[in-house]
Amino acid sequence: MKKIVVMVAVVISAIACNKTPDAKEFKTAYIDTQKLMEDYTEAKELDEKYKTKGEVMGRELEVAAKKLKAEMDGFQKNAMAKGQMWAQQKGSELQQREQQLGYAQQAMLQQLQQESGKELDTIVKQVKAFIKDYGKQKGYDYIYGTGDAATILYSKDSYDITGEVTKALNEKYESKAKKSDSKEETKKEDKK
Structure with a gap:
C-alpha cells in the first residue's frame, strides 16, 4: 500500500514538473x-x-x-x-x-x-x-x-494595494469603534 502511495506521488510530481505556468515575467532589479x-x-x-x-x-x-x-x-x-x-x-x-x-x-x-x-x-x-x-x-x-x-x-501602480489595505483597516477600526460605542451606551442604559 505504501509503495502505491509513493508511486502515485512520484507520478503526480513528474507530471507537475513538466507543466510550465503561464506566468508573466517581471523585470526586476x-x-x-x-x-x-x-x-x-x-x-x-x-x-x-x-x-x-x-x-x-x-x-x-x-x-x-x-x-x-x-x-x-x-x-x-x-x-x-x-x-x-x-x-x-x-x-x-x-x-x-x-x-x-x-x-x-x-x-x-x-x-x-x-x-x-x-x-x-x-x-x-x-x-x-x-x-x-x-x-x-x-x-x-x-x-x-x-x-x-x-x-x-x-x-507599477497596478501592484499597489495600499488603498485596499487602508480601506479594510479603516472599516475594521470603524466597526470596532462602533462596537465599543454601543457597549458604552448599553452600560449607561443599564445604570439608569
Whole structure:
C-alpha cells in the first residue's frame, strides 16, 4: 500500500514538473540604498557640511571646557588657602558651569541632528522620486532596496494595494469603534 502511495506521488510530481505556468515575467532589479547614499554626491556634501559645522560649534565648546578645567585646577590649589566656605561656594559654581556646558553640548548635537535630519529626509525623498522615474523609463516592474532599509522602492501602480489595505483597516477600526460605542451606551442604559 505504501509503495502505491509513493508511486502515485512520484507520478503526480513528474507530471507537475513538466507543466510550465503561464506566468508573466517581471523585470526586476535592486539597489543597495546604503551604498547609493554613500556614493551620492549631494549626500556626501551634506555629510561634509554638517561635519564641518559640528567641528566649528565644537571648537567653541572646547574653549569653554578648557577654561573651566583651568579654573577647576586652580580651585583645587586655592581651596585649602581660602577656606571651606569659599571652597563650597566656588565648587558649587564650577559644578553648575560644568553642567551648563554639558547641556550646551547636548543642545548643539540635537540641533545638528535635527537640521541634518531634515535635509537628509529631503534628499531621500528626491532619491526615491528619481528611482521611481528611472524604473518607469527603464520598464521595471519592481525595484527592490537592500542595505539599511530593505524596501520596495518602485513598483507599477497596478501592484499597489495600499488603498485596499487602508480601506479594510479603516472599516475594521470603524466597526470596532462602533462596537465599543454601543457597549458604552448599553452600560449607561443599564445604570439608569
